[in-house]
Amino acid sequence: MCGIFGIVTDQSQALGPILIEAARRLTYRGYDSVGAATISGSKIDLRKDVGRVDEVAAKYNLAEMTGSRGITQLRWATFGEPSQVNAQPHLDSDGDLVGAHNGNVVNNVELRQQFMAEGMTVRSHNDGESCVHATERYINQGYDFVEAIRKAHGDLQGDYAYVIGRIDDDRLYAIKKGSGLVVGIGEGFTCVSSDLPSILPLTRTILRLQDGEIVTLWAGRVELHSVKDGSLIQREPEVVTETMEAVQKGGYAHFMLKEMHEQPQVAREVLHMLAGSPEVGVVLDKIARARHVYLIGCGTSYHACLAGSVYFAQMAGIAAIPVVAPQFVSQYLPAVNEQDVGLFVSQSGETKDVLSALQAAEASGMTCYGLANVIGSTLTRATACWLPLCCGYEISVPATKTFTNQVVAFLYLAQRLAGGDGKQLEELPELMEQTLSLTAGPMQALAAEINGWNDLYSLGFGATYPMALEGALKLKEITYAHCEGMLSTEFKHGPLSAVTKGFPVLFAAGAQDVPQIVSGINEVTCRGGRAIVIGQDDPRLRANASDMILIPEADPLVSSLLAVIPLQLLAYHMSVGRGYDPDFPRNLSKTLTVD
Ligand code: F6R
Numbered sequence: 001m002c003g004i005f006g007i008v009t010d011q012s013q014a015l016g017p018i019l020i021e022a023a024r025r026l027t028y029r030g031y032d033s034v035g036a037a038t039i040s041g042s043k044i045d046l047r048k049d050v051g052r053v054d055e056v057a058a059k060y061n062l063a064e065m066t067g068s069r070g071i072t073q074l075r076w077a078t079f080g081e082p083s084q085v086n087a088q089p090h091l092d093s094d095g096d097l098v099g100a101h102n103g104n105v106v107n108n109v110e111l112r113q114q115f116m117a118e119g120m121t122v123r124s125h126n127d128g129e130s131c132v133h134a135t136e137r138y139i140n141q142g143y144d145f146v147e148a149i150r151k152a153h154g155d156l157q158g159d160y161a162y163v164i165g166r167i168d169d170d171r172l173y174a175i176k177k178g179s180g181l182v183v184g185i186g187e188g189f190t191c192v193s194s195d196l197p198s199i200l201p202l203t204r205t206i207l208r209l210q211d212g213e214i215v216t217l218w219a220g221r222v223e224l225h226s227v228k229d230g231s232l233i234q235r236e237p238e239v240v241t242e243t244m245e246a247v248q249k250g251g252y253a254h255f256m257l258k259e260m261h262e263q264p265q266v267a268r269e270v271l272h273m274l275a276g277s278p279e280v281g282v283v284l285d286k287i288a289r290a291r292h293v294y295l296i297g298c299g300t301s302y303h304a305c306l307a308g309s310v311y312f313a314q315m316a317g318i319a320a321i322p323v324v325a326p327q328f329v330s331q332y333l334p335a336v337n338e339q340d341v342g343l344f345v346s347q348s349g350e351t352k353d354v355l356s357a358l359q360a361a362e363a364s365g366m367t368c369y370g371l372a373n374v375i376g377s378t379l380t381r382a383t384a385c386w387l388p389l390c391c392g393y394e395i396s397v398p399a400t401k402t403f404t405n406q407v408v409a410f411l412y413l414a415q416r417l418a419g420g421d422g423k424q425l426e427e428l429p430e431l432m433e434q435t436l437s438l439t440a441g442p443m444q445a446l447a448a449e450i451n452g453w454n455d456l457y458s459l460g461f462g463a464t465y466p467m468a469l470e471g472a473l474k475l476k477e478i479t480y481a482h483c484e485g486m487l488s489t490e491f492k493h494g495p496l497s498a499v500t501k502g503f504p505v506l507f508a509a510g511a512q513d514v515p516q517i518v519s520g521i522n523e524v525t526c527r528g529g530r531a532i533v534i535g536q537d538d539p540r541l542r543a544n545a546s547d548m549i550l551i552p553e554a555d556p557l558v559s560s561l562l563a564v565i566p567l568q569l570l571a572y573h574m575s576v577g578r579g580y581d582p583d584f585p586r587n588l589s590k591t592l593t594v595d
Contacts, residue, residue: 002029002031002073002074002075002076002088002101002102002103002128002194003023003026003027003029003031003073003074003102003193003194003195003198004026004071004072004073004088004100004101004102004161004162004163004174004192004193004194005019005022005023005026005071005072005073005163005191005192005193005194005198006069006070006071006072006163006165006172006174006191006192006193006217007019007022007069007070007071007172007189007190007191007192007202008068008069008170008171008172008189008190008191008217008218008219009068009069009188009189009219010068010188010189010219010220011068011188012040012041012066012067012068013066013067013068014063014064014065014066015038015065015066015067015068015069015070016036016038016057016061016062016063016064016065016066017063018070018202019036019038019062019065019070019071019072020036020053020057020062020063020072021198021201022072022191022193022198023036023053023057023072023073023074023198024053024054025197025198025201026072026074026193026194026195026197026198027052027053027074028197028248028392028393028395029074029076029194029195029392029393030076030373030374030375030391030392030393031074031075031076031375032050032075032076032077032082032375032376033048033049033050033051033056033074033075033077033082033083033084033086033087033088034048034049034051034052034053034056034057034072034073034074034075034087035047035048035049035056035072035073035075035087035088035089035100036048036062036065036070036071036072036073036089037070037071037072037089037098037100038065038066038067038069038070038071039067039068039069039070039098039165039166039167039169040066040067040068041167041168042167042168043167044091044095044096044098044167045065045066045067046089046091046098047060047061047062047065048060048073048084048087048088048089049084049087050082050083050084050087053074068170068219069165069170069171069172071089071098071099071100071163071165071172072089072100073087073088073089073100073101073102073128075087075088075126075128076375076388076390076392077375077388078104078127078272078273078276078277078388078390079104079105079108079109079125079126079127079276080124080125080126081125082375082376083124085123085124086124086125086126087126088100088101088126088128088129089128089132090123090124090126090128090129090132091123091132092120092132092133092135092136093119093120093121093133093136096166096167097132097135097136097139097164097165097166098132098164098165098166099128099131099132099135099162099163099164099165100128100162100163100164101127101128101131101160101161101162101163102160102161102162102179102180102194103158103159103160103161103177103178103179103269104127104158104159104160104269104272104273104276105127105130105131105156105157105158105160106157106158106272106275106276107155107156107157107158108125108126108127108130108276109276111130111133111134111155111156112125112129112130115130115133115137118137120133120136120137127158127160127276128162130156131152131156131160131162131164132162132164134152134155134156135148135149135152135164137151137152137155138151138152139166145166145169145171145173145216146173146214146216146225146230147230149164149173149175149214149227150214150225150227150230153175153177153227156177158177158178158272159177159178159179159268159269159272160177160178160179161174161175161176161177161178161179161180161181161194161209162174162175163192170218170219171216171217171218172192172216172217173214173215173216173217174192174209174214174215174217175213175214175215175227176209176210176211176212176213177211177212177227178211178268179194180194180195181193181194181209181215182194182195182196182199182206182207182208182209183206183207183208183209183215183217183222184199184200184202184203184205184206185203185205185206185207185221185222185237186202186203186205187203188219188220189202189203189219190217190218190219190220190221190222191203191217192215192217196240196247197244197247197248200240200244200247204239204240204241205237205238205239206237206238206239206240207222207224207235207237207238208238209224212226212227212228213225213226213227213233214226214227253576254396254572254576254581254582254583255395255396255583256396256398256400256478256572256582256583257572259394259395259396259400259401260400260401260436260565260568260569260572261436262391262392262401263400263401263404263405263432263436263565264429264430264432264433264436265429266389266390266391266392266401266404266405267404267405267408267428267429267432268429269390270388270389270390270391270405270408270409270412271408271412271422271425271426271428271429273387273388273390274387274409274412274413274422275422277387279385279386279387280387280413280416282385283343283369283385283387283413284413284416284417286341286367286369287318287320287341287343287413287417288318288417290339290340290341290367291337291339291340292321292335292336292339292340292341293312293318293319293320293321293340293341293342293343294320294321294322294323294328294332294336294340294341294342294343294361294366295308295309295320295321295322295323295342295343295345295410296322296323296324296325296328296342296343296344296345296354296357296358296361297324297325297344297345297346297351297354298324298325298326298346298351298353298354298592299399299473300347300398300399300402300403300470300473301345301346301347301351301354301399301402301403301406302322302323302324302325302345303403303466303467303469303470303473304345304403304406304407304410304466305322305323305343305345305410306322306465306466306469307406307407307410307463307466307467307560307561308320308322308343308345308406308407308410308413308414309321309322310462310463310465310466310557310560311410311411311413311414311463311557312410312413312414312417314414314463314557315414315415315417315418315557316414316417316418317418318417323357324353325344325351325353325354325356325357326353326356326357328342328357328360328361329356329357329360333360333361333364336361336364336365336366337364337365337366338364338365338366338367340366340367341366341367341368341369342357342358342361342366342367342368342369343369343370343371344357344358344361344368344369344370344371344379344383345370345371345372345406346370346371346372346373346377346379347372347373347374347389347391347394347399347402347406348372348373348374348377348590348591348592349370349372349373349374349377349378349379349380350374350377350378350379350591350592351591351592352592353592354379355378355379355382358379358382358383359382362382367384368382368383368384369383369384369385369386369387370382370383370385370386370387371386371387371389371406371409372386372387372388372389373388373389373390373391373394373402373405375388387409389402389405389406389409390405391405394590395583396582396583397477397583397584397585397588397589397590398474398477398478398568398571398582398583398585400474400568403470403564404432404561404564404565407466407561407564408425408428408561411425411428411557411558411561412425424555425558427554428554428558428561431552431554431558431559431562432561432562432565434552435551435552435562435565435566436565436569438550438551438552439534439549439550439551439565439566439569440569442549442566443549443566443569443570443573444569444573446532446547446549446570446573447570447572447573447574447577448573448577450504450530450532450574451479451574451577451578453481453502453503453504454481454482455481455482455483455498455503456472456475456481456482456483456484456504456505456506457472457483457484457485457486457491457495457498457504457505457506458471458472458475458483458484458485458486458506458508458567459485459486459487459488459491459505459506459507459508459520460485460487460488460507460508460509460510460560460563461487461488461489461509461510461513461516461517461520462510462512462513462560463510463556463557463560464508464509464510464513464560464563465487465488466560467508467560467561467563467564467567468485468486468488468506468507468508468563468567469485469486470485470564470567471483471485471506471508471563471564471567471568471570471571472484472485472486473485474567474568474571474572475567475570475571475574477571477585477588478571478572478574478575478580478582478585479571479574479575479578479580480578480580480585480586481574488507488516488517488520489516489519489520491505491520491523491524492520492523496523496524496527499524499527499528499529500527500528500529501528501529502528502529502530503524503528503529503530504529504530504532505524505529505530505531505532506532506534506567506570507520507521507531507532507533507534507535507545508534508535508560508563508564508567509533509534509535509536509538509541509563510535510556510559510560510563511535511536511538511556511559512556514535514538514540514541515540517533517535517541518540518541518544521533521541521544521545522544525544525545525546529546530546530547531544531545531546531547532545532546532547532549533545533546533547533548533549534549534551534563534566534567535548535549535550535551535559535563536550536551536552536553536554536559537550537553549566551563551565551566
C-alpha cells in the first residue's frame with residue numbers, strides 16, 4: 001500500500017521538511033522505499049532510495065530540497081524489487097515530467113514494452129513509471145495536461161492514483177482510479193495525498209476525490225475534471241473537525257473495525273499483485289513438482305495454512321500438509337529433504353516459532369518460500385522467494401485483513417495450480433463488501449444477545465473448518481471468553497454434553513456441506529442450545545437453525561472465506577460490549593519474537 005503526497009506553493013521555498021513530514025505520516029500504510037522530488041522553474045530535483053523515511057532523508061539530505069512544487073512517495077514493492085531505480089517518483093524520458101503513483105497498474109509489463117518500442121526511456125520496472133510515460137505519450141502528441149491524463153487513463157489498467165507535474169509550469173495534476181486521494185486547500189498552497197493524516201497538519205479544508213476524477217492544483221485554487229468527458233466538476237470543500245487519532249482510525253471506533261472494512265480493498269490489491277508477480281510462477285512451479293508441500297504458520301496464520309491445504313487439495317489435487325510451526329520441527333523434520341517445499345506464512349515475518357522452523361527446514365535442504373505482510377522482516381530476508389500480502393500496516397493486535405489476504409493468496413495459488421488464471425477470484429472483493437454490509441447489523445445485535453455467555457463453540461466443516469477455528473481464536477483473543485473451534489462433526493463426540501438451554505454454538509456452513517451441518521445443528525437445538533448458522537441462503541439451514549446469518553451466494557470455496565467476516569464482527573462487538581479495547585487485548589503482543 002504505497003502513499004503519495006504532492007504540494008503546490010505560491011513561491012519557491014524549503015519544501016524538504018514538509019515532504020519529509022508528509023512521508024512520515026504515510027508510513028502507517030507500510031513501505032520499503034522513499035522518494036521526493038521538487039520542481040523549481042525548469043529544474044527537477046529527485047532523490048530516492050530503499051529504506052525508512054528518516055534514513056533516506058538523512059542520506060540524501062531531503063530537508064534541503066527547495067521549489068514551489070513537491071512530490072513525495074512511499075513505495076511498497078509490487079512491480080520490481082525494492083531498489084533505488086524502482087523507488088518513486090519517476091521522470092519521463094526527457095526529465096521534464098515527474099510523477100509518483102499509489103496502487104497497481106496491472107498491465108505494467110505490456111505497457112513498458114510499448115513505451116520502449118515507442119522510443120521512450122524506461123528506467124525501472126515499477127508501474128509508477130508507467131503512469132508517467134502514459135502521460136508523456138499524450139503530452140508528446142500535443143494534448144494539454146488534463147487531456148493527456150484522460151488518455152493515459154484509457155491505457156492504464158488497475159486501481160491506482162497518481163500525481164504528476166512538469167517543469168516551467170505552476171501546477172500539479174492528480175487522478176484517482178480505485179486508490180484513495182484527498183486534496184487539501186490552505187493559505188498560499190494546495191496539496192494532494194493518498195490519505196488525510198499527511199494533510200491535516202497543513203490544513204483542515206479538504207476535497208475528497210471520487211474515482212474517475214482529475215484534479216489540477218495551483219497554489220491558490222484547484223479544479224476538478226471528469227475523466228469520462230473532461231467536463232468541469234463543481235464540489236464545495238469540507239472542513240475536517242475530527243482529531244488526528246479519529247482520522248487515523250478512518251472514522252471507525254477502533255483500528256480492528258477499520259481493518260476489517262479494509263479487507264475488500266486489500267484483497268483487490270493482493271490479487272493484482274499476484275497477477276503481475278514473477279515470483280508466483282517460481283513458487284507454483286516448485287510446488288507442482290514437490291514431493292511434499294508444507295504450509296507452516298502459527299495462530300491466525302496457521303488457520304490460513306489450513307485453508308490453503310483445503311484449497312490445494314480440492315482445487316488442484318495437491319495434498320499440502322498444514323503445520324503449526326513448532327510441530328514442524330518436532331514432528332516432520334526427520335521426514336523432509338530437498339525435494340520438499342515449505343511455504344512459511346506470517347503477518348509480521350518475525351514470529352520466533354516460524355523463524356525457528358524455517359531455519360531447521362533450510363538446514364534440511366528444503367526449498368523455503370515466504371508469505372508475509374511486513375516487507376523487510378526477517379522472513380522476507382531469509383527465504384529464497386516471498387510473496388507480499390499487500391495489507392499495509394495492521395495496527396490492531398487481532399489479525400483480520402492479513403488473515404483474509406493470506407487466504408485470498410492461497411485461493412489464488414490453488415486456482416493457478418489447477419490450471420486457472422486466478423480471474424475467477426475477481427468478484428471476491430465485491431462479495432467481501434456485500435458480506436460486511438449484510439452481516440454488520442445482525443452480528444452487532446447477536447453480540448448483545450449472547451454476550452452473557454463465557455463458553456461458546458465455533459464449528460465448521462471442510463473449507464469452513466479453518467474459518468470456524470479463526471472465528472474462535474478472535475473471540476478468545478478479544479472477549480476473554482472461552483470459545484472452542486472444532487470440526488462440526490466432532491462436536492457430538494464429547495462437547496455436546498456442555499449444551500444447555502440457550503447455549504450458543506456457531507456454525508459456519510459451506511453450501512456443499514449442508515447435510516453434515518444440518519445434523520450437527522439439530523443435535524444442538526434438540527437439547528435447547530442456540531444454533532447460530534452463517535451460510536448462504538438454504539431452506540434446509542433456515543428450517544433448522546435458531547439464527548440464520550446470511551452471506552452472499554458464491555462458489556463454495558470462496559464463500560468459506562466470507563464466513564469468517566461475520567465471526568470477526570461478532571468478536572469485535574462482544575469485546576466492545578464487555579468494555580474491552582479490541583485493538584490491544586491484555587497479555588498479547590502483535591509480534592511474538594519469543595519461544
Ligand atoms: C491472532 C494473531 C496471532 C498471530 C500469531 C502469528 O489474531 O494475530 O495468532 O497470527 O501470533 O503471528 P504472525 O502471523 O505474525 O507470524
